[in-house]
Amino acid sequence: MPKPKTSLTAVERRAEELDTIAAVLPIERRDELAELLTDHDIETLRHLVNQGMGDNTLRALTSDLTSYLEAWGLAATGKSLPWPAPEALLLKFVAHHLWDPQRRETDPDHGMPAVVDENLRSQGFLKSVGPHAPATVRRRLANWSTLTKWRGLDGAFASPALKSAIRLAVRAVPRMRGRKSAKAITGDVLAKLLATCATDSLRDLRDRAILMVAFASGGRRRSEIAGLRSEQLIVEPPIPGDDGPPLPSLAIHLGRTKTTTGDQDEIVYLTGRPVEALNAWMTAAKIESGSVFRAIGRWGTVSRRAIDPQSVNAVLKQRAAMAGLEPGEFSAHGLRSGYLTEAANRGIPLPEAMEQSRHRSVQQAAGYYNNVTRRSGRAARML
Numbered sequence: 358m359p360k361p362k363t364s365l366t367a368v369e370r371r372a373e374e375l376d377t378i379a380a381v382l383p384i385e386r387r388d389e390l391a392e393l394l395t396d397h398d399i400e401t402l403r404h405l406v407n408q409g410m411g412d413n414t415l416r417a418l419t420s421d422l423t424s425y426l427e428a429w430g431l432a433a434t435g436k437s438l439p440w441p442a443p444e445a446l447l448l449k450f451v452a453h454h455l456w457d458p459q460r461r462e463t464d465p466d467h468g469m470p471a472v473v474d475e476n477l478r479s480q481g482f483l484k485s486v487g488p489h490a491p492a493t494v495r496r497r498l499a500n501w502s503t504l505t506k507w508r509g510l511d512g513a514f515a516s517p518a519l520k521s522a523i524r525l526a527v528r529a530v531p532r533m534r535g536r537k538s539a540k541a542i543t544g545d546v547l548a549k550l551l552a553t554c555a556t557d558s559l560r561d562l563r564d565r566a567i568l569m570v571a572f573a574s575g576g577r578r579r580s581e582i583a584g585l586r587s588e589q590l591i592v593e594p595p596i597p598g599d600d601g602p603p604l605p606s607l608a609i610h611l612g613r614t615k616t617t618t619g620d621q622d623e624i625v626y627l628t629g630r631p632v633e634a635l636n637a638w639m640t641a642a643k644i645e646s647g648s649v650f651r652a653i654g655r656w657g658t659v660s661r662r663a664i665d666p667q668s669v670n671a672v673l674k675q676r677a678a679m680a681g682l683e684p685g686e687f688s689a690h691g692l693r694s695g696y697l698t699e700a701a702n703r704g705i706p707l708p709e710a711m712e713q714s715r716h717r718s719v720q721q722a723a724g725y726y727n728n729v730t731r732r733s734g735r736a737a738r739m740l
Contacts, residue, residue, distance in 0.1 A: 425482055432476035441505050444513035448522055454489040455526035491527045540686045542695035547572055553679040559653050564672050566638040573631040575713035576693030579669035585649040596628050605632040623715050
């Protein structure tokens, strides 16, 4: 007699439901998420996915829910986070994350206690030397507030004391805004990276396509490259070449991006070599639908699941090391800043470059242009 099928436990059922929104969650931690999230949490996440909330926003919110906030709460108080969090705990969070490094040199009790710091660092939650960036603290508090509202509770996130504490902490410890990538990946740097992708191996073909598509499409964000699907690619009529055969052309329908709303469909175009590189990868990997850029196994097997955004960063750093460059000086954002810098170097008008990069702010995009000529320009040589 066949053994009756065992019904799924609540955790197993939630794990299966998480698979339906795997594209925007750290799915390698699916089982852990299934234990930490409630049925209501998962249903809310699915609703947000369907409504078009940005992938990065969802990843950050889920990470804060299941990782950092809970770990900090345990390390700082010895207990799991209470819901709702009292105002005193929120103020403690600010005090642990926004502090003055100079004051810390003379007062070891200032800022995050050493025992809490060591606890979080041993778990991999802290990597750089503090304090945190104000934007990171505000984001985590905002996510904490959202998670509180999901549970139908009210928190003290709008209290005057909390707002005042953040404002005073930021004012007391001014921070220089650092670039996301120390160096822009301009055309000459890109050529060195591409030179390391010279064979017809699957990994070389994939990485070459990632680098060329990310750069030539206007410096796409790593999340947009990792999440690219074949359904977004539309073949366009070839472009007449100057002194040769017509060049292949492709339209990429970006859909929702970091700076657009859900009903906008941003489109960028690829022409020539990037299209050829993309076609070579998809043909070799036998990709006809679904995710374009996928993981490659140890034995050369191509996964069905998309790479995660951090993998784009890892690919770039690995290729930088292979090219004899310093990996720490580059990140995936360098492709975005590098595209605009290269456009400025080649005399391409800013509005034309922004059509491809899809920057919304002229001020932000113009910064890359201005930096190209400021050092050697007349304004810097008044004496």
